[in-house]
Amino acid sequence: MAGKRTLPTPFSDPLRFEGATRTSTASRGLNVARRVGLRLLTHVLPLMLVIITSTFFLIHSAPGSFVEIMSSEMQISDQAMIDRLTVTYGLDQPLWIQWLRYLQAIAQFDLGFSYRQNMPVLEAILHHLPATLILMVTGLLVALISGVAAGVLAASRPNSTLDRVLSLAGVFLFAAPGFWLGIMLIVLFGVVLGWLPIGDMRTIGGDFGFVGGVLDVAKHLILPAVAMGLHQSAIYLRVTRAAMIEAAAADYVKTARAKGLSEQAVALRHVFRNALLPIVTVLGLQFATVFSGSVVVEAVFNWPGIGSLLYDAVVARDYPMVLGVIILSALVVILVNLVIDALYAWLDPRIALD
């Protein structure tokens, strides 16, 4: 009765291969796609309008226009020129007119012109966005993989020494600020051991061809991604540990064990799969935090992402750039959460996306 012992995976439903149900799973997928589309219209558009409007008025309520900053930085004292600039950038108009014009421009995917970067805002952002996304996604993966693995390990023996050590490490990493972790990593691996570069995204003046270039970026990516990921991983550790322990006590786990399934199969197919739901929820919530957290980490590691762009724009009162970065970040976070919602509905058949 050894039977077949295929290695179980959380999603190895025998059913997924099976005729009658393939259709039902597929139709469920189609349904989700249609609902996501609907949600884009009913949720994302109004939300974006609110964000754009509130950000616009908030930023304009701050004292000092960018013409003033620019003229003082560039030592322009000619009042006629200042007036001309004010008219050129539409700053002489009432605020609500400026707002309407801004909305109109955005509807045409025009985020305005950055005098600071001397290029369209959208172009400048798209130039910096890939660097930030690479860092964020890698950091999130580090956080997710290390946190979930540590959480599963801790939950396998609750209140054991291993559990206590892991939980303590988690608290330490979460209490330590991301930038401090970054600096410590730089000191250890960059300065003392000299294994990894201490900043930037590429070796300056280096030309390694395509593959070499990718490896070069990867080498530069390790420290900032780990600094960001370790800080975040503590949250996944805690959520995973709690969710695993809760799921392990559920009746359906007893049922699964009563069938005579192996420990592995029970842990993966029944316990872990149910524990995934809270983990995914936290992933969605954390995404926004990671986005803003990346600004700090980017500064520490001199990473050429959105963070440096935003910081520079705020200091220079480069309103179109500030607004542009905020709007695009909001859009990214909203879209990611939309994906998370869909993922959630896909994972849990009890949840309908509406």
Add this chain to the structure above:
Amino acid sequence: MTLAEPALIEARGLSTAVRTAAGETPIVLSLDLSIGRGETVAIVGESGCGKSLAALSMIRLLPKGQARVTGGEVRLDGRDILRLREREMNALRGRDIALISQDPMSALNPLMTIGAQLYEAISAHAALPREALRERALELMRLVRIPDPETRLGEYPHRLSGGMCQRIVIAMAIAGHPRLLIADEPTTALDVTIQAQVLQLLQRLKEETGMALLIVTHDFGVVAEMADRVAVMYAGRIIEEGPVREIFRAPRHPYTQGLLALTRRAPAGERLPEIPGVVPSYADRPPGCAFAGRCDRALDICRTTAPARRIVGRRHEVECWFDGEASA
């Protein structure tokens, strides 16, 4: 069934304890119970008497980290399953001993289709090709009278009623042709009308497959309907055990008599009868009989010395000092 035939499963001196903040509290105290092939035995008792823990010990599915077996043995085919390694135990669960738990709605994984969960139960002990797997699943569902089984295969548990879920749980439990099915309060969470159906189903399956049944319940109605033999549990011990007819006709232990009296008279409009007092916790237990504090016939010896088990009839045994046939 004759006494000479060896029992299918036999617990000797089985003890379990629950972990609490203050240490371990013994719940099941040196329990002896044997179940013959094809026999239906009921363990009956109040909540907290240890009947569920005793039953779960026999399939080694006590809640991890919360309760554990502290002593005794459980022999299946002569080997002590409490000493098996977890791997060997897994090979035995579902195939020799199966379990139905109390709440059918939470006994099924909400994220897996009915079909997937049935397939899992079938393929845990038999390597079957996909088509055969499906055929077997449909056969099992028909066996437990699930209407329209083809559609149900692809559905998730939350779309099914409690009664339907319990039928699925039963179908999964009998998938491996177990010789003993442990049913832990199989009808407690169900509507009264569904309860009768599920009991009938269990009775029919038992007759068709020849498996033995161990029913854990607090309901003497279930006992009367299903069981061949009944073991009455009080504060961690079986205080009376015997054939159902015998126990109903002539209960010997004052506790059994009290319980039966409660189920018999239910006069309309009157206050529900009760046995006065509460079950003593382990710490407050007197050195003698655990029931002595609530017993209206307790003698001095009851409070100081635990009664030994006495044979009072054909396979009828009782743990009580009192020796008069329901005369008092």
